[in-house]
Amino acid sequence: MDNQRNLLLAVGLSFLLILGWDAAMRYFYPQASTASETEQVDxxxxxxxxxxxxxxxxxxxxxxxxxxxxxxxxxxxxxxxxxxxxxxxxxxxxxxxxxxxxxxxxxxxxxxxxxxxxxxxxxxxxxxxxxxxxxxxxxxxxxxxxxxxxxxxxxxxxxxxxxxxxxxxxxxxxxxxxxxxxxxxxxxxxxxxxxxxxxxxxxxxxxxxxxxxxxxxxxxxxxxxxxxxxxxxxxxxxxxxxxxxxxxxxxxxxxxxxxxxxxxxxxxxxxxxxxxxxxxxxxxxxxxxxxxxxxxxxxxxxxxxxxxxxxxxxxxxxxxxxxxxxxxxxxxxxxxxxRAIDWGWFRWFERPILTLLRYLFDLVGNFGVAIILLTVIIRGLLFPIAQKQFASMAAMKAVQPKMKAIQERYKDDKQKQQQEIMKLYKEEKVNPLAGCLPLLIQIPIFFALYKVLILAIEMRHEPFFLWIKDLSAPDPAKILNLFGLLPFDPPGFLGIGILAVLLGITMWLTFKLNPSAMDPVQQQIFNIMPWVLMFVMAPFAAGLLLYWVTSNLLTLAQQSYLYSKHPQLRAAAEKQKADQAAVKARDQAREGKS
Missing domain, CATH: 2.70.98.90 (Beta-galactosidase; Chain A, domain 5)
Incomplete structure (x- = not known):
């Protein structure tokens, strides 16, 4: 029952996030007024x-x-x-x-x-x-x-x-x-x-x-x-x-x-x-x-x-x-x-992104393809970090029994428990934060590309393929108006396009391949998050969604490859997930009897 209550709470909070995001987007991104003025100018x-x-x-x-x-x-x-x-x-x-x-x-x-x-x-x-x-x-x-x-x-x-x-x-x-x-x-x-x-x-x-x-x-x-x-x-x-x-x-x-x-x-x-x-x-x-x-x-x-x-x-x-x-x-x-272009604090990072995009565009003649190539380059540069991330996760799996023993031994002394766990990390040369590093590095890259797509006039009215005619504008192929067949434009977060759906699907798949097993509540939240982000990201530039979808696809390929290099990691994760499923089934059976 607790898990169901937590799931409903997570769904409710996600819905509020979507509504709040849409309201914020309307406040910070108001539509330009087109009304004529009637007052005389002195x-x-x-x-x-x-x-x-x-x-x-x-x-x-x-x-x-x-x-x-x-x-x-x-x-x-x-x-x-x-x-x-x-x-x-x-x-x-x-x-x-x-x-x-x-x-x-x-x-x-x-x-x-x-x-x-x-x-x-x-x-x-x-x-x-x-x-x-x-x-x-x-x-x-x-x-x-x-x-x-x-x-x-x-x-x-x-x-x-x-x-x-x-x-x-x-x-x-x-x-x-x-x-x-x-x-x-x-x-x-x-x-x-x-x-x-x-x-x-x-x-x-x-x-x-x-x-x-x-x-x-x-x-x-x-x-x-x-x-x-x-x-x-x-x-x-x-x-x-x-x-x-x-x-x-x-x-x-x-x-x-x-x-x-x-x-x-x-x-x-x-x-x-x-x-x-x-x-x-x-x-x-x-x-x-x-x-x-x-x-x-x-x-x-x-x-x-x-x-x-x-x-x-x-x-x-x-x-x-x-x-x-x-x-x-x-x-x-x-x-x-x-600086007439308002790059902001990260101009030292955004300008190289734009320079690289222009160079790639000169090679291939399409900014959409250039964004895909940029994503490949970024993921390639981050690959050594991802390898260390998986190696660290494998090491974390190996020390799990020792960690549980420490937690049981010092369950009444949290300070001593933390000291012993940190000592264990040092002895085993394990970094529990290694899994966060790729994400932290991706954040400024993502923000820089977001600014480039908004500010760089080179991206204005630049097409990709098929229905995407402007990479700096939201995906025009929206599901609720049957991809333009119906004569209305869905507002805000309801304007879900093909790229937003692909974003949700690819992110859900990356979470499914996540090597770390989670407790049931975390699992439920991570199952919902991709679809929340699908709504949240729908109003953003098509080029930004193209980058994220490509990044997710490369992450899937990368995870599959690294799993092959660390089979013990996949086995441990599958075993832990199986154990959690068995515990969940046992709890449900007990609730049914009661």
Missing amino acids: PVAQPATASAPGDSANIVSGGATAEAGTVDLAQALASPERVRIDAPRIEGSINLVGALVDDIELKDHRQTVDKDSGPVQLFAPQGTDRQYFAQFGWVGDGVALPDARTQWGADGEVLTAETPVTLSWDNGEGQTFRIRFAIDDNYMLTASQSVSNSAGGPIVVRPFGLINRDASSASPDQWIVHSGPMGAFGETVEYGPDYDDLAEEGTFAPEGGAADWIGFSDIYWLSALVPEEGVATTPGYRSLGAETYRADVIYAPETVAAGGSSNRTTRLFAGAKESVVLDAYEAAGIENFS
């Missing part, structure tokens, strides 16, 4: 860190005021007052009204797993449902400055990696403002802002750069990876604040002082301003209301003498968080730029 707002109201008059949130989602993207981009961008990895345009970089598509990354879905639209004009853009300009007092309604002229029609384009505007008071845009072969634009003063007296201006975005289209912020405001200040990278905190506080000034870079991060995408090195700046974030936020960099005031000029250069990264590209920019002088 076109003029004080910068998050400006000290004087007059300094903010020309730092604006965009061109003409418009409600988010009220402007059609195609209509907004059809304006002839644009300079086209056609770079190796970026295409789009710059709006000559306001000199806004508000149209950027990423040529090498498509919107969905569908190959015909078109490139990712990273930047989009104000008023569209994906409002996201950058602006460069000046603030100051006593001088006519360009703003978001200014019509700029351009000396070219197309910005390419070989042909920069300069925008210019004459205020009619003796000052000419210019912004020279250049772009490299990846995702970096360079904006060189200059002011020429031909008037009779000096002027004082502060150049600035800003990024404005509507967060309703942002990827959700998760406990394992930050999505939102991000930047490098001093010697640290700040993954925060999140959008909710910024909306509540209104403004945020980083503690690290001057920015190495500042912007907004999604799981796969990044927009960041990189100020001119060695020049004093004031960085900050600001909530503009209606889920609209801004990151800005404002330079120190500059006095432009009569007949003189002033120049400042700010770079704008707008693209994919590809680790190789970010590493190259960091090597070129942008501090901590590689």
Whole structure:
């Protein structure tokens, strides 16, 4: 009866674990909001860190005021007052009204797993449902400055990696403002802002750069990876604040002082301003209301003498968080730029995993196969440890009679009993923790692969075979909707796919082959655990389940091989299990008679 009660308790706790896990996943992995905002955005707002109201008059949130989602993207981009961008990895345009970089598509990354879905639209004009853009300009007092309604002229029609384009505007008071845009072969634009003063007296201006975005289209912020405001200040990278905190506080000034870079991060995408090195700046974030936020960099005031000029250069990264590209920019002088990917504490281990996966992918051309090969390599490296584990288990079986004798002899003195058992371990050279070592080593490997599958854009939309079209997404072949035949998507832990079922089966088989015999309650728990994990792991990335299933299959093969090398271990385990079955049958018979 006690065993049955314990079994029911284990089943109940397992069910609560599944429900709790699903609730936690929904809390920490919320769905991104797709609702349009109806509040108006103030076109003029004080910068998050400006000290004087007059300094903010020309730092604006965009061109003409418009409600988010009220402007059609195609209509907004059809304006002839644009300079086209056609770079190796970026295409789009710059709006000559306001000199806004508000149209950027990423040529090498498509919107969905569908190959015909078109490139990712990273930047989009104000008023569209994906409002996201950058602006460069000046603030100051006593001088006519360009703003978001200014019509700029351009000396070219197309910005390419070989042909920069300069925008210019004459205020009619003796000052000419210019912004020279250049772009490299990846995702970096360079904006060189200059002011020429031909008037009779000096002027004082502060150049600035800003990024404005509507967060309703942002990827959700998760406990394992930050999505939102991000930047490098001093010697640290700040993954925060999140959008909710910024909306509540209104403004945020980083503690690290001057920015190495500042912007907004999604799981796969990044927009960041990189100020001119060695020049004093004031960085900050600001909530503009209606889920609209801004990151800005404002330079120190500059006095432009009569007949003189002033120049400042700010770079704008707008693209994919590809680790190789970010590493190259960091090597070129942008501090901590590689940490725009939120690897966390284990980046020293996750980066080699990604490097090895990329190398294997280059060999076989399929990331699913690369994950399988990675699993084989890891299990191969751990095989000597597994051999020692089985040898230790065999030794533990050999000393079982002596341990039972010690336990019986010192049953009334637990301290002496433990001392004698430890002495026995030392004399027989037995390590009771050896069986835990492979599992402990697997934990950081598993976590590292989990992070890589979430963060590495190389895994995004990468197929395996048959029904698995995206290794970074959950298994789409779910049993409850008959593998997609029924028109609904099972929620959370009920979305059990083929890989999750294979995970449960292979884990159950590994437990059945476990060389250590357990008491009845432990046996019941281990019989339930694989099916609990089947539910728990169902929402995870298909690539992670592929790794675990492959690891379980290799464990089965490994256990079968090592059993052949240690037949006494199998015999002892089978004998102990048979004895336990006999005791259980005898107890049941006694209960039946009573």
